[in-house]
Amino acid sequence: MPSDRPGSWILSLSCPDRPGIVHAVSGLLASHEGNITESQQFGDPDTGLFFMRVEFASHASRDELDAAVTDLAERFTMTWTLDVAGRPMRTIVLVSRAAHCVNDLLFRERAGTLPVDIAAVVGNHETLRDLAEFYGKPFHHIPVTADTKPESESRLLALVEDLGVELVVLARYMQILSPELSAALHGRAINIHHSFLPSFKGARPYFQAHDRGVKLIGATAHYVTADLDEGPIIEQDVDRVDHTATPETLTALGADVERRALARAVGWHAEHRVLLDGHRTIVFS
Amino acid sequence: MPSDRPGSWILSLSCPDRPGIVHAVSGLLASHEGNITESQQFGDPDTGLFFMRVEFASHASRDELDAAVTDLAERFTMTWTLDVAGRPMRTIVLVSRAAHCVNDLLFRERAGTLPVDIAAVVGNHETLRDLAEFYGKPFHHIPVTADTKPESESRLLALVEDLGVELVVLARYMQILSPELSAALHGRAINIHHSFLPSFKGARPYFQAHDRGVKLIGATAHYVTADLDEGPIIEQDVDRVDHTATPETLTALGADVERRALARAVGWHAEHRVLLDGHRTIVFS
Amino acid sequence: MPSDRPGSWILSLSCPDRPGIVHAVSGLLASHEGNITESQQFGDPDTGLFFMRVEFASHASRDELDAAVTDLAERFTMTWTLDVAGRPMRTIVLVSRAAHCVNDLLFRERAGTLPVDIAAVVGNHETLRDLAEFYGKPFHHIPVTADTKPESESRLLALVEDLGVELVVLARYMQILSPELSAALHGRAINIHHSFLPSFKGARPYFQAHDRGVKLIGATAHYVTADLDEGPIIEQDVDRVDHTATPETLTALGADVERRALARAVGWHAEHRVLLDGHRTIVFS
Amino acid sequence: MPSDRPGSWILSLSCPDRPGIVHAVSGLLASHEGNITESQQFGDPDTGLFFMRVEFASHASRDELDAAVTDLAERFTMTWTLDVAGRPMRTIVLVSRAAHCVNDLLFRERAGTLPVDIAAVVGNHETLRDLAEFYGKPFHHIPVTADTKPESESRLLALVEDLGVELVVLARYMQILSPELSAALHGRAINIHHSFLPSFKGARPYFQAHDRGVKLIGATAHYVTADLDEGPIIEQDVDRVDHTATPETLTALGADVERRALARAVGWHAEHRVLLDGHRTIVFS
Secondary structure, three states, rough: OOOOOOOOOOEEEEEEOOHHHHHHHHHHHHOOOOEEEEEEEEOOOOOOOEEEEEEEEEEEEEEEEHHHHHHHHHHOOEEEEEEOOOEEEEEEEEEOOOOHHHHHHHHHHOOOOOOOOEEEEEEOOOOHHHHHHHOOOOOOOOOOOOOOHHHHHHHHHHHOOOOOOOOOEEEEOOOOOOOHHHHHOOOOOEEEEEOOOOOOOOOOOOHHHHHHHOOEEEEEEEEOOOOOOOOOOEEEEEEOOOOOOOOHHHHHHHHHHHHHHHHHHHHHOOOOOOOEEOOOOOOOO | OOOEEEEEEEEEEEEEEOHHHHHHHHHHHHOOOOOOEEEEEEOOOOOOOEEEEEEEEEEEHHHHHHHHHHHHHHHOOOEEEEEEEOEEEEEEEEEEOOOOHHHHHHHHHHHHHOOOEEEEEEEOOOOOHHHHHHOOEEEEEEEOOOOHHHHHHHHHHHHHHOOOOOEEEEEOOOOOOOOOHHOOOOOOEEEOOOOOOOOOOOOHHHHHHHHHHHHHHEEEEEEEEOOOOOOOOOEEEEEEOOOOOOOHHHHHHHHHHHHHHHHHHHHHHOEEEEEEEEOOEOOOO | OOOOEEEEEEEEEEEOOOOOOOHHHHHHHHHHHOEEEEEEEEOOOOOOEEEEEEEEEOOHHHHHHHHHHHHHHHHHHOEEEEEEEOOOEEEEEEEEOHHHHHHHHHHHHHHHHOOOEEEEEEEEEOOHHHHHHOOOOOOEEEEOOOOHHHHHHHHHHHHHHOOOOEEEOOOOOOOOHHHHHHHHOOOOEEEOOOOOOOOOOOOHHHHHHHHHOOOOOEEEEOOOOOOOOOOOOEEEEEEEEOOOOOOOOOHHHHHHHHEEEEHHHHHHHHHOOOOEEOOEEEEOO | OOOOOOOOEEEEEEEEOOOOOHHHHHHHHHOOOEEEEEEEEEEOOOOOEEEEEEEEEEEEOOHHHHHHHHHHHHHHHHEEEEEEEOOOOEEEEOOOOOOHHHHHHHHHHHHHOOEEEEEEEEEEEOHHHHHHHHHOOOEOOOOOOOOOOOHHHHHHHHHHOOOOOOOEEOOOOOOOOOOHHHHOOOEEEEEEEOOOOOOOOOOHHHHHHHHHHEEEEEEEEEEOOOOOOOOOOEEEEEEEOOOOOHHHHHEEEEEEEHHHHHHHHHHHOOOOOOOOOOEEEEEEO
């Protein structure tokens, strides 16, 4: 029996492009009395893929919708997600010592402006335990050394599974994930790099930026891949700097750019607005 | 008989919101073997209106498509436009003495980065004749005084009709259109105001901005309505200024902001990306 | 006896413009073996005032420098401040229920990226006590009603005096200061208004902005004056929005703009980079 | 004999840092009854250099000022320029086929918003002759092939000398200057590179940017050096792009970013606001 008020849903999908996709999807919605409130579509001529995100209201149950989309997806070879609109995405945040990014994510969750449900904060240092706990989040200290790395990553992955985690955010986490862990978290781990990629890959980007004398500094939020600093870019932002800036000033200014870019990327991902298109992303922002 | 390569089309529409609109539109496209390349939809809960823009490829002729959309539009009480994608929109530009906006539009047309076909430049002064003519455009000098205003506006309107003009751009045109002419050009006349509306309405906004000591100056591209500076906003932009700026400096810096905001607004309008939603706009940019 | 390493100082001043000011100031510095590391000057032709800010290193004691500047200031009728570079400015933050601005200021103080020493947080509600206390700050609950306003403002002013407060920040404090208190805090109270002033003065600016259909939202940090929303502007910032934004979305996006503009204004003020020039400001950023 | 109204001057200088520089400069000005209207100083701890730019009004003649600065410069080992404020800088613009940058420079010169006096436009193609001539500028066609390059560069350098050129602007000039010519034009040739350096050096940066899936595109104005794309950066700017952008769209959007960054760099250089600090720049904007 349908409830009095319709549920609000998000369907995101991609598939090989061909005529009739939108008609099939909207037909599915129509047959469940779905009313579209916001939708975007895009066909990439380079990859031959078609992308669609639709928010709709419907009295249908999840089972009904799931069954219908499963059928459709088979016909069109779709990759898809169906979710309740506004449902907070189950997330863990990996940190080291720098607080600005995780502080921002925790604050936004509490303010109700970021649809995440942060299940835990994991640090390879103890530094940020008090911050996590102030926000009522369990803090797990998982130190990482060259010797313990495989074991540490196993613990991390176990945590991801135990807590039902959908998204892993590397909030200035100063450890490189192994290719195996990167693969295991494919498409559900977001890193913030403190430069405007592909500029200043690798270590100490603000020192590199200072040395080169750039007039803008940037930050890049991207999906984690085994190939460091080469993951699909979700969001980038910049801020203006001038000759008076030292590497330390750049670091402080950059912190704002980093947290802004990361928060946007996480929010878009949590609302199923980001779709993978080869090594690039479609962002229906 | 269909040609070998499909035509590329843009359909933009708005109508009272209800279930089934997208399905009906995509059904129409499917029945003409239309393939969607880019599409956006939005339902405004405030006004109860639904908006849609779809770019698609189809072998169908314009007559076939027109007939099909006409039928559909009747069922859903749609306001709609069907156009060939990329077709330059027939435009005239109204100017006074300031060259920066019209120069920008003419340059972009010639560079092929703005889909307009500027049929003429109309000035209430002779100042910009040489610029118009350099770009191969007829220049019409229609002076305006309090006495001649009705007659001047009649000449202008006649020109709009004779030249098959779809869009009138007021590129720092220093005359206020009468309520009658504003009504006659409803939804197809775009003005650039040299402030971040609703700040600094009326005359000499840069002097007002200087006096108030603002730290950003702006410009606003909007549809012309009888109610001056109150038309639906299409685009706004700003630039940073500091205490060293005089009103003259602000005017020079602002010129860049104006031409940028105006060019974007004109481009989006010409690509049928702007839809009226009461006194606001939907911009599928 | 001078110490081994020179002290680092900031001298900010304004006075009626006339030849010889910079020479006199630099002479004073030279006679104390001062070495200039950064300096800016500006003469405003509108107000006839001259402004200067200089950072310098010197072995001289504060007493020596104070005495020298006092002499000079008399000759040139200067308003001036001499401070140790980097000294955190003694500050209290006034709040109501919204956390984003005060959270940002507290975080930046702890991160060492904002030169303030927040002596207390004062709320007319209890809401933000836990946040203040997490950062180790005393929280004073001073409720305000129409009847108790004079008494509440007296308590506030007493606190300012008792704590040696140099700067009062209204971090989305939802009470209007009386003309008397505004006067008492002249030039040392900064408010953040959640619109791009002079647009959308008064109540509920994001609702006004939504209704007007603007394409950018903004925030304005300004000195508090008796004339509400008319104080000298220190900093403004904006962010892009589109037709999908509701007033609630605008409020959430605006929160980021507010905290950014406020933090910059507070930082510049604390570093003596902001000088009053009539109802406008000079910002040597 | 001094005129009734004082002249307006700009003095820009750099030298090894040590106490007393500002005092010496302001003393020089004071002894010529100079009144400072705007000034900035900066000492770079990395290079040990001190930089200063001062605008002042004085009745002194150029000869008097020149003699005084020459003396001073000897004492402090200064590199310096003394110029009449607002004097247009004698400039030639090198072009190939793309018009957007040169069109912008020519337009700004005519509008009086860029203090340059463009003496000629030089193209390695004939394409832009009509544009140059519309603005009343001589156009020199100097084709360049592998064989003729030395001879072409000699012609170019002769033109620079014959026309009294102070600044050479490479406005999307698609030829690489030889090390010899780069050296000959050291510090007086500005290039615009169509990427956010150091990202996407070399050929076809917009194709590289598209392939990498960046979310912002940029442009960089820099002094020409023998080491391609490594010259000191004067100005950078960016614009936001999304997944719908093709390399062609990026190219069109980027054209706006390029012309904006280039015009700012040229304007600042012409006003003696840019000083070389090793392989970086000081910009007193």
